[in-house]
Amino acid sequence: MRTLIVYESMYGRTHEIAEAIARGAAQVGDATTVPVAQANPQDVQAYDLVIVGGPTHVHGMSRESTRRGAVEAAEKEDSALTAEPDAAGPGIRDWLDDLARAEGAAAAFDTRIDKPAIVTGRASKGIAKKLRHLGFTLAADPESFLVDTDTNLIDGEEARAEQWGKAVAAGIR
Numbered sequence: 001m002r003t004l005i006v007y008e009s010m011y012g013r014t015h016e017i018a019e020a021i022a023r024g025a026a027q028v029g030d031a032t033t034v035p036v037a038q039a040n041p042q043d044v045q046a047y048d049l050v051i052v053g054g055p056t057h058v059h060g061m062s063r064e065s066t067r068r069g070a071v072e073a074a075e076k077e078d079s080a081l082t083a084e085p086d087a088a089g090p091g092i093r094d095w096l097d098d099l100a101r102a103e104g105a106a107a108a109f110d111t112r113i114d115k116p117a118i119v120t121g122r123a124s125k126g127i128a129k130k131l132r133h134l135g136f137t138l139a140a141d142p143e144s145f146l147v148d149t150d151t152n153l154i155d156g157e158e159a160r161a162e163q164w165g166k167a168v169a170a171g172i173r
């Protein structure tokens with residue numbers, strides 16, 4: 001049982017959630033975490049389960065313009081945010097567009113602000129839709145992990161992500 005977790009992250013929160021999901025999935029089998037900039041679309045075939053996640057930007061998956069905005073915000077003198085090395089891109093949207101038709105199990109997650117999803121939007125919904133159109137079978141409903149307005153993970157979200165990763169991997173074992 002091999003799980004690949006591909007994530008995009010501007011400030012590290014989705015990265016932290018991806019690592020937590022991997023800790024959970026690793027209780028069921030092997031789990032590998034890769035930032036989207038280093039994820040080779042061909043590698044997907046070698047895994048039993050592919051979990052894909054990114055931050056919610058403007059109600060959905062990031063775009064080149066929103067990633068640029070995120071990096072510029074971190075570069076401001078008074079910013080408490082630090083951009084991840086690959087923050088400028090490519091994003092999950094681009095990576096999924098480069099993926100050939102695939103089969104097997106997949107799941108989608110995102111990070112987003114801790115407000116009702118109708119207000120914030122959810123990148124995971126769009127990720128799941130693209131995964132399904134590529135031919136994957138969805139092993140779980142799209143899941144969101146929450147940050148506050150200062151971009152800190154809400155207490156308990158890493159633990160919840162670990163449980164989610166374990167449950168999704170166990171479900172397809």
Ligand SMILES: Cc1cc2nc3c(=O)[nH]c(=O)nc-3n(C[C@H](O)[C@H](O)[C@H](O)COP(=O)(O)O)c2cc1C
Nearest residue numbers: 009010011012013014055057058059111112113120
């Ligand atoms: C340009 C931009 C647009 C954003 N738009 C939304 C949004 O529409 N809904 C939301 O819940 N959060 C939004 N956020 C907050 C991000 O979801 C949050 O920064 C992200 O979850 C942090 O994860 P990361 O550190 O992995 O990038 C936005 C952030 C940026 C930088």
